[in-house]
Amino acid sequence: MVSRTNKFRGSRTHGRGKKSGRGAGKMGGHGNAGLHKHKTISVLKYDPMHFGRHGFKRPQKVVSAKITLNVGDLDERMEDLMKQGFAVKQEGKIKINLANMGVDKLLGFGKVANPFDIVVAETSARAKEKLEAAGGSVTQP
Numbered sequence: 001m002v003s004r005t006n007k008f009r010g011s012r013t014h015g016r017g018k019k020s021g022r023g024a025g026k027m028g029g030h031g032n033a034g035l036h037k038h039k040t041i042s043v044l045k046y047d048p049m050h051f052g053r054h055g056f057k058r059p060q061k062v063v064s065a066k067i068t069l070n071v072g073d074l075d076e077r078m079e080d081l082m083k084q085g086f087a088v089k090q091e092g093k094i095k096i097n098l099a100n101m102g103v104d105k106l107l108g109f110g111k112v113a114n115p116f117d118i119v120v121a122e123t124s125a126r127a128k129e130k131l132e133a134a135g136g137s138v139t140q141p
Helices: 040-046 071-076 078-084 125-133
Strands: 068-070 087-090 093-097 105-107 116-119 137-139
Touching: 068 071, 071 078, 071 125, 078 087, 105 125, 125 137
Parallel strands: 068 105, 093 116, 116 137
Antiparallel strands: 087 093
């Protein structure tokens, strides 16, 4: 029995007609070809959000993430803060300027062992409670 390929040797179109033998003729083009023409129905049916813009993007000056630090991290990072000059020991208390460090808000997760005098723009209520219970204070710059 002759193979299908050999059967069509000498035939110009191999039994496919004129267009389907070329490139991507039978499938109607490669990729996104014809999405506004002959493939419109399939786009509307299977990918209706394909064309156009959807949603919105908030301006970056509105979306600003605050840099935060937990109260529990202060004890752990004390030596580093002293070396870098953000913390100073005075009158039995440790004074830390978080505003100079670039921290926007102090949060209340963790334990406070030492009395801290902290300068920071914002503080959570829980952080303030813990610092005052340990004998420290919070001030704004």
